[in-house]
Amino acid sequence: MADRMGARAAIAALTTEFEELRETAAPGPDGAGDGPLSWAGYAESRVRAAARTGEDESVVYGLASVGGRRCVLVSFEFGFLGGSLGQRTGDRLEAAYEAARVRALPLVSLIATGGSRMQEGMVALTQLQRVARASARLRAAGPAQLAVLRDPTTGGGWATLGAGADVILALPGAQVGFAGSRVRPPDADPHAYTAEGQLAAGQIDAVVPPDELPGTVAHWLRALRGTDFPASPAPVPHALSATGLPVTGWDAVRQARSPARPRAEAYLDAYFDHRLPLTGDRCGGTDPGLLAGFGWRDRRPIAYVAQCGTPTRPAGYRTAARVIRLADRLGVPVLTLIDTPGAANDAAAERAGAGAAIADAFAAIAGTRVPVTTLVIGEGGSGGALALAAPGNTHVTRDSYFSVIAPELAAAILKRTPGEVHATADQLRLRPQDLVELGFARSVVGPPGE
Structure with missing residues (x-):
């Protein structure tokens, strides 16, 4: 007591x-x-x-x-x-x-x-x-x-x-x-x-x-004191890896899935002077694979939502939407870090309302008045990743990829053999440089000093 x-x-x-x-x-x-x-x-x-x-x-x-x-x-x-x-x-x-x-x-x-x-x-x-x-x-x-x-x-x-x-x-x-x-x-x-x-x-x-x-x-x-509208965008974080651009689509997938690649926690620690986490979806759920809250950088508040490399669960999307809407109300810019193989799609996730939670995250990003800055730091798996990406202000690191679907799943859907997965990855044009050329990403971000 x-x-x-x-x-x-x-x-x-x-x-x-x-x-x-x-x-x-x-x-x-x-x-x-x-x-x-x-x-x-x-x-x-x-x-x-x-x-x-x-x-x-x-x-x-x-x-x-x-x-x-x-x-x-x-x-x-x-x-x-x-x-x-x-x-x-x-x-x-x-x-x-x-x-x-x-x-x-x-x-x-x-x-x-x-x-x-x-x-x-x-x-x-x-x-x-x-x-x-x-x-x-x-x-x-x-x-x-x-x-x-x-x-x-x-x-x-x-x-x-x-x-x-x-x-x-x-x-x-x-x-x-x-x-x-x-x-x-x-x-x-x-x-x-x-x-x-x-x-x-x-x-x-x-x-x-x-x-x-x-x-x-x-x-x-x-x-939470907020800023006056219009807020200026959160600066794009520097990449924490010096890896080179991938040659093939499968190289991009392999680099993004490397266990040695820097993860969201490292990016947030390097970016913010101080962080204040917000936890939970207020509906009885938490997602340890998503970090969210407000941080302080260069005497300025910035809200953040960061995926940690795991399939994002419905509670994660609801938490993200809550934080984004609060930031929008206060006039605080938002930073999102994308790193997920996709949305969780197991039976528990479906029962917890995966579709509605993802839709709410899309709606929160689409409806916000404050600028949202996105950096893809690893895997960008389909709509489960896109739900937290800023249209027109998304950047990518050299050890990341973004795809409509994972190459293995694309090959399976197209009834291709496992040996064709690498070629499928090339056809999906999911490399960082491809994403810039296609107009999805604004830039490929390098480490400090480059």
């Missing part, structure tokens, strides 16, 4: 620069007597909660600076009726989102809540709709939303402020799930309701130790 702290202690652990704001909305029905349901003893419960915590509601919000980056900060007080959401909580959350929208600042939420406040019944539950509308207005205006999941983050707080954020961080051991510990099935796997379990399931982006949280949030605020 993660340590629980109050709203102001959580703020103090993140920043010393905080100016509290107060909502201007009139007190709702919970502010009089025993609330909208006339729940016996509710008024006394509020009085005791206020005496115990020093707060008059379950949420504190205001203007803050984290690592020199300004934001609107929301912090939940779990000690006040379990951090539950009532009408006055909704007032404050709506005011916090509006403050972020008006000031064009990102919203950071430090969440610790047990869900909607039972003593207010449906009045409390409908606050989730208010939060969702406020979040949608802020998203439409552009600023990013970042959630930090404390212990516990359950119910409607998880299903709105938490899971609805652009970037989701969690403290180690935090209880995270729609169902709280008192309402789960008796045979529930407890790991499924932890920060670590949600990370494995692709629902959150990172589990961050408390002492690293201020620096991590500051890095994210720096990366």
Whole structure:
């Protein structure tokens, strides 16, 4: 179980620069007597909660600076009726989102809540709709939303402020799930309701130790600040291999499949000064063969999506589309690195919606307003690779190839013998120099200094 702290202690652990704001909305029905349901003893419960915590509601919000980056900060007080959401909580959350929208600042939420406040019944539950509308207005205006999941983050707080954020961080051991510990099935796997379990399931982006949280949030605020339109394209990375151009089509395939060839991780390490990964498709899936997130290069944020040489799974395409759309909203240019033999096509991938996921990746690239730069660093296998390639701004290394289909599969479809695979590779014109001549690639990229 993660340590629980109050709203102001959580703020103090993140920043010393905080100016509290107060909502201007009139007190709702919970502010009089025993609330909208006339729940016996509710008024006394509020009085005791206020005496115990020093707060008059379950949420504190205001203007803050984290690592020199300004934001609107929301912090939940779990000690006040379990951090539950009532009408006055909704007032404050709506005011916090509006403050972020008006000031064009990102919203950071430090969440610790047990869900909607039972003593207010449906009045409390409908606050989730208010939060969702406020979040949608802020998203439409552009600023990013970042959630930090404390212990516990359950119910409607998880299903709105938490899971609805652009970037989701969690403290180690935090209880995270729609169902709280008192309402789960008796045979529930407890790991499924932890920060670590949600990370494995692709629902959150990172589990961050408390002492690293201020620096991590500051890095994210720096990366998510965006740029003014139109953004300039991300520079094309240098090749990390000095191999020569392939002579034949099969030479190109062999070089791209070489286990000694530099992979995506090496390219990203060489390209960025600092990287902040985003993980998972928010649908219960992750793809270890795809790296995505935001990086910092020459004092400038750039989003990245990189294939790692394996067949890309549906979760990978959905993660890629999520990152590309976030970058587009913030005005951050995108870099994609292509390296896959193709999309995963096993039964599990088909059941997970491979076709729809690939279509969504194509749509994300096609619909983005920010420039996308692509470098093919290895295998470019059919539509599974093309889905992440930038039309008109794709470049290739000398140890890469791109083809409508792998030569072996092309030969099989054409009912050719295995001995004709090499000739088929030549006919496909898949070498880097062929790709430039055909107009697919703009250039063949060499190592630094060339």
